Amino acid sequence: MKPSISVVILTYNESLHIRRCIESVKDVCQDIYLVDSFSTDDTVQVAQSLGAIVYQNKWENNYAKQFNWGLDNLPITTDWVLRLDADEYLTPELASEIVNKLPNLSNEVNGVELPLRRIFQGREITKGTGGINLLRIFRYGKAWSETRWMDEHIKLSSGKTVVFEHAFADHNLNNLGWWTAKHNGYAIREAIDLLDIEFNLLGNHAEEVNISDQAAYKRRRKHKYAKQPLFWRSFAYFLYRYILKGGFTEGKEGFMWHFLQGWWYRTLVDVKIYEIKKNCGTDVAKIKAFIEREYSISL
Template sequence: MSITAVILTYNEEIHIERCIKSLQPICDRICIVDSFSNDRTLEICRNLGVDVYQNKWENNHSKQMNWAIDNCDITSMWTMRMDADEYILPELQAEIIEKIPTLKPEISGIELKRRVYFKGKWIKNGGFYPIKLIRLWKTGKGYSEERFMDEHIVVNSGEIVCFENDMVDENLNDINWWTVKHLNYARREAVDFLSNKYDLGVNTEKEVNITKQAERKRKLKDNFYYKLPYGLRPLMYFTGRFVFQLGILDGLKGWIFHFLQAFWYRILVDINIYEIEKATNKKPEEIEKYISEKWKIKL
């Protein structure tokens, strides 16, 4: 059972030690691919004995992850992706150690269940737990699909299984950091939507082997959510999550999270789509030019 973990970083001194230490019991090797951090991230990583690479960030997580997969000289049987603000619970550590050696040869990908904490609160409701993601795959079988947002690790052959225990996504930065991050996410999600709508050449690989959960969500978004009018769809989505999927049970911190993530953020995506379509008269070549020149995002 040999595993190499890949972690992308930029100024993650607040998280990276927690992440690395949770991986050390299960990984033979940990590779950090850093986007030229200017805090203590690299110092912490080197003190913990992991391998450090650096590559310029191009505002595209998929490109950076695929660069890591191609350039970190991974020779282990399994490859694992982790975000710096995530960590593995002891129960999942034990499950990985126990189960991976017993898997059938045709298994190429492993889904892990991710639980999200917001300001110390586990967000259990609103359709937000568990989030199932392919995070372990046979080396050479997996890659990051080419999307600007909501990109997943996909496997090009073989079967996928899901483990029972959890990994945790718990970002410790303040709310200002969180909102700035989501302002950037809103632009990137708008780019994905516009690229699909106007056939701009991104996300052309429609049939990929992602989790069934992610596939259902993506189909619902494409076939129903984006058919609704601007402004109305975020309101309906928030209401569905908070009321019908019982997000209200997550308490005050849950209310803040669901409001920001399901309403405020989705309004930002809609505004970005509206503004760019209005500025370009919905002409595909003008949209592509606008995205490149105004937002500095290369399609």
């Protein structure tokens, strides 16, 4: 018997992934919801053929805003909600664990953290960043996403969390050209996040409470990272991951992952921050105006 849980998946042109994602949850979730940003491929048709319920909402370049729109507007009737991205999926072991454990959790538990399994170029990446647990299951009405531009976490309004044993997988099947283009888009949102730490652009630092212990630890490390010199910090972070944390032991795929995600991407973020500061100095109003003019992001 399926537990009382719905899954919410954000999509835009995810034809390559959506079948795998839905099939991984179909024996676990009572309802499967897509919040689709008006895909132009057959994402919606494939999802509906597999029994998903599709709602569409305009994309505003913000994952947190789109996910919270789903929580506010989807006709969710289950006790629990699972958040998944389209290029993620439940492992069979996790699916069984959810079915067996979720109905028996005590009333004081409002969130469940799940271990993340990263797969890049067909290889599971286990070295460099350590184990990561993410709060992805929560009681409906007891949590929402932080309204951040990047690195957003699910936060509980009350209650405690538990950690399940088995993992969900993040495995994007697109080519590296797509991957680098996607991360170019991520870079401006990450730049906004780091500038927000420095200048409080968004005025919502109080939101950093009621996230999981691991998310809070990660956030503290990000604040420390934000204080380090531009460009040097991305190089140091790559060395930390690739040398000190053993990323070099994972072959060519490990090198590509840590170089691209740990150095190239974070250097690109610093390039965007440098450009913004060069044009605007430390004037918050000018920074916001520049980001809106150059990147069509209104803060």
